[in-house]
Amino acid sequence: MKKPAARRRLPRDEREQLIAREAVAFFSECGFDGHTRELARRLGITQPLLYRYFRNKEALIDRVYQEVYLNRWNPRWEELLDDRTRPLEGRLLELYLDYSHMILRYEWIRIWMFSGLKGMDLNSRFLGLLRERIFARVIREIRHAHHLPSPDDIPISEMEFELVWALHASIFYIGVRRWIYGLEIPENTDAVVEALTRAFLDGVPAVIAALTRGPLAPATR
Amino acid sequence: MKKPAARRRLPRDEREQLIAREAVAFFSECGFDGHTRELARRLGITQPLLYRYFRNKEALIDRVYQEVYLNRWNPRWEELLDDRTRPLEGRLLELYLDYSHMILRYEWIRIWMFSGLKGMDLNSRFLGLLRERIFARVIREIRHAHHLPSPDDIPISEMEFELVWALHASIFYIGVRRWIYGLEIPENTDAVVEALTRAFLDGVPAVIAALTRGPLAPATR
């Protein structure tokens, strides 16, 4: 209720930011087929004004991606996992809590899914990064903490990756339930993420131990 | 390469089925904003012909839902879980393998997500059923197999439901990776579903045991 109407003649930068912010909210609600007229209506401006700030609809959508995803990768996640002075459980809890705070948001989850369904490569590129930089490290550190062979000696198997995918899925799906299906979820999502991470750490090392001894199907990608 | 062109003047029922089947493939690929002209083009017919078989686009989409979801609920799942003459592990494996065969398909997963993003109540209604009929039973049977209090005595807690959601998420996400992100997944998905279910049964009962003894936060819905 700050402004009755963010009206006429704003400085260029300010208007651009207003548009970008509303575009994030709008496209995350309606998908990228949402109409520019409706977006303009929500901004309290006319539709042609959008085109004074963005060359076309595609440029506007690019900006939305930039706002929601760009530079959200936290290099600390990798450092965190590498820091063997700390117990593994603490490292994993911090990682997954932090990561969940990033992805368990309306805009993040929905634009992520819209983007995936549209076949953008954003998703596969990000998940490729996640797999190589995070998942592989998680498995490496679990093996190390349990005195199992390093991935340098025995490559990470497909099934080991699947177990880490499963934890990732469990966390991500909290957001899907809340922001896509519109279901109620527990108020304290941190507690759930924590419980899931602990359960993972309780159960998975034994499986990995069995895998690094048994016949292995190394991950193909 | 059977038919050069499935041409003119088919019997009414046959044409209707052709349209319905192609509509499933088409809308699962393009989403419900896909254009009727493009659908007609894929069918090798003109766009107005669609309207001789379906009152409007909405009716066509209703038919797609019907084709993909209606009458797919298998009452056997409930009977299966109730059958205490069989070991719990066998029952859960059969349940989740069968369920995964239903949902881990291109059309099922994508239309499911499109529907969720559009805010259809299909998703929440189906998941409500799943929660009450399946999840609650899974927890009840785990408790019973481990000589823990029945849900009649100690209601199922929020966290217990979360653990079952997590298994569901892990399985569902295999389909999301494959059919929405376009990632490679293990060839033998049955083996993965089996491993996830076993891991669930290995780890979760201990957590549930702790929960039914510790202070409980009963599930609110």
Place this chain on the structure above:
DNA sequence: GCGGCTATCTATCAAGTGATAAGTAGGGTT
């Protein structure tokens, strides 16, 4: 093979949909 039923097509409408051009007016500068 011919007549008629109707599956299918051609032509077209009306409402929208992204985008552009040219006019209007707000507000900082002097």
Place this chain on the structure above:
DNA sequence: AACCCTACTTATCACTTGATAGATAGCCGC
């Protein structure tokens, strides 16, 4: 207070898109 830059609006285009009306022609029964 007059001026001018440009943020913003009005008017409009070209194309798309769901939907309808009427013409055309394939196929079954005789």
